[in-house]
Amino acid sequence: MKKFFSYACLLLFLSCQAPQKITEEITAQSDSTQSVTLTLAEANRLALLPQNCIQNEYPNKPGATIERKEDLQEPTQLHPAFHGCFDWHSSVHGHWMLVNLLKQYPQLDGAAEIKQKLASNISRENILAEVAYFKKGVNKSFERTYGWAWLLQLATELHTWDTPLARRLEANLQPLTTFIVDAYLDFLPKLIYPIRVGEHTNTAFGLTLAYDYAVVVNHQVLKLMIVEKAKAFYLEDAGCPMNWEPSGFDFLSPCLEEANLMRRVLGQEEFRTWLAQFMPTLGDSNFQLEPGRVSDRTDGKLVHLDGLNFSRAWCLAGIAKTLPEYGHLFTVAQEHIAYSLPNVVDGAYEGEHWLASFAIHALNGQKP
Numbered sequence: 510m511k512k513f514f515s516y517a518c519l520l521l522f523l524s525c526q527a528p529q530k531i532t533e534e535i536t537a538q539s540d541s542t543q544s545v546t547l548t549l550a551e552a553n554r555l556a557l558l559p560q561n562c563i564q565n566e567y568p569n570k571p572g573a574t575i576e577r578k579e580d581l582q583e584p585t586q587l588h589p590a591f592h593g594c595f596d597w598h599s600s601v602h603g604h605w606m607l608v609n610l611l612k613q614y615p616q617l618d619g620a621a622e623i624k625q626k627l628a629s630n631i632s633r634e635n636i637l638a639e640v641a642y643f644k645k646g647v648n649k650s651f652e653r654t655y656g657w658a659w660l661l662q663l664a665t666e667l668h669t670w671d672t673p674l675a676r677r678l679e680a681n682l683q684p685l686t687t688f689i690v691d692a693y694l695d696f697l698p699k700l701i702y703p704i705r706v707g708e709h710t711n712t713a714f715g716l717t718l719a720y721d722y723a724v725v726v727n728h729q730v731l732k733l734m735i736v737e738k739a740k741a742f743y744l745e746d747a748g749c750p751m752n753w754e755p756s757g758f759d760f761l762s763p764c765l766e767e768a769n770l771m772r773r774v775l776g777q778e779e780f781r782t783w784l785a786q787f788m789p790t791l792g793d794s795n796f797q798l799e800p801g802r803v804s805d806r807t808d809g810k811l812v813h814l815d816g817l818n819f820s821r822a823w824c825l826a827g828i829a830k831t832l833p834e835y836g837h838l839f840t841v842a843q844e845h846i847a848y849s850l851p852n853v854v855d856g857a858y859e860g861e862h863w864l865a866s867f868a869i870h871a872l873n874g875q876k877p
Contacts, residue, residue: 563626566593605666658716
């Protein structure tokens, strides 16, 4: 009883002090000297995370539908290319991140070893096995559309990397890339309503990376379908309730991901008009947004909020690039990155298996 009473008193004290302490914590981390630009040193620090897990089979979250006993296989058998980093989509965007960093920094520490791992994982044989997994009827919705989107982001990165290794890896990946594109083309006409959540199934995020792929490789059918669906889903939206965000496990902002997609599919003037109706407070030069606070980075769900800070940052920076009068959003984006970036490499696998990719995507987004 005495222990309980002491704990209750502590909670009461903290509840009285919480608003001030939270503000001080966020201010201190946002004003820190931690870099919010991608440097070689930062790239080397973050690259260790996917490098150390893309071939790390366990722990593993398969996300599989078991149709028969024979489906119970080791992760390397089910997904010979993308079995590491805890789950399929994290493995995929871990590969994307390494390719992205090698493009930016050919002198990256361990570059030769990274290339060897990429070549070993993204072999033609491995990719054909991945396609076979997707083609099983029970796996029709596997990784839809979050993992699909990251696979196309990896394909985009390889397509724009001008090296012989990239051409070989792109060719090896092509059967899965083609399958995912066809899966989008089959699924999107059937999707009547968008999915407006802050986790994997968010429709706007899934369409954004697919749209970028379609633009880069000039896939007009996919591009036009995404434009059509984005307008059908979101063009009439107004007054997005940003004050409802974040939910407890969000790593994507439903409001900002939607805006990040619409800035792509609308012309600048149309987007300016749309955004003023959709999120009118963003245009205020004094706009502020508190970073998502993480109470326990060893909890695989609660640490999602670090990812939210990074994804908010790339959305806010994208809006600022599209509409120069929203330049104040760069500051808000950098505050979000500064809050979470120091904690990406903290020894907790719950975040380390995926957050580095989000950090790199956010840091890339801060470039002019």
